[in-house]
Amino acid sequence: MNEQSTEAKPGISAAIVVHDGRVLMVRRAVKEGELMWQFPAGAIEAGETAEQAAVRETLEETALTVEAIKFLGERIHPKTGRMMSYTAARMLEGVARVADEEELDAIAWVTHGEISEYVPYGLFEPVQEYLDAVLTAAAA
Template identity: 60%
Template sequence: MTTETTTDPKTEKPPVSVAIIVDQGKVLMARRRAAEGEISWVFPGGAIEAGEGPQEAAVREVAEETGLKVEAVKVLGDRVHPKSKVPMHYVAVRLVGGEATVADDEELDAVAWITHAEIADHVPYGLFEPVQKYLDGVLPH
């Protein structure tokens, strides 16, 4: 007897790409207008659209949400987020220009450049290990 599992397309969450933006010894985080459980502060990002890869989606989402112009550097890793169950891609990006603001006030209510020491205050459940290792290497602490 074989058992097939199928995924209900109505409940499957679309993959998301987020940008890890480091500038002047801090990383940019955004506060969601509506928290999803414990998740309030996040890296800027959003759903990957048809025809986009994770790097292109991260760059586009940063512009839409924060008004910043960035360039993708590398994908740090991917996983299904343990709390939201959303497939996630984490992309390191380089700041090219602009000033971080809340450009999408339907999704976000604040943006903040935070230090290495402040990460635990914003993300008390911890970061994805490859992202934490990357930030450990590029942020002063």
């Protein structure tokens, strides 16, 4: 009997961090299929909410302290098959940098118009709607 398949992998939580009219994206050191650029994200640990995981992962990966401001939704990711949760977050302090060199090799602050260059296959609809609203408002 294969013991691995009896336990589900933990869900992944992503932080959608918007600051100065741009959204924070990270590039994984090891590509996950087509996924290269994505939002700071990682596994939800035991006893942790999706929002708490998004805040923790952002700090671990980018050295930014953020706070969760709105849960945007969850889905089974079409590229990885993993349960994904998305949380909008506000930057509190720090300067974004690659803080976890084993996981990341670059970060970028991306404008609304550049998102499709970084994520050509499109974003989860509630995330896209949130970014459309906050990034277009910031550009106005």
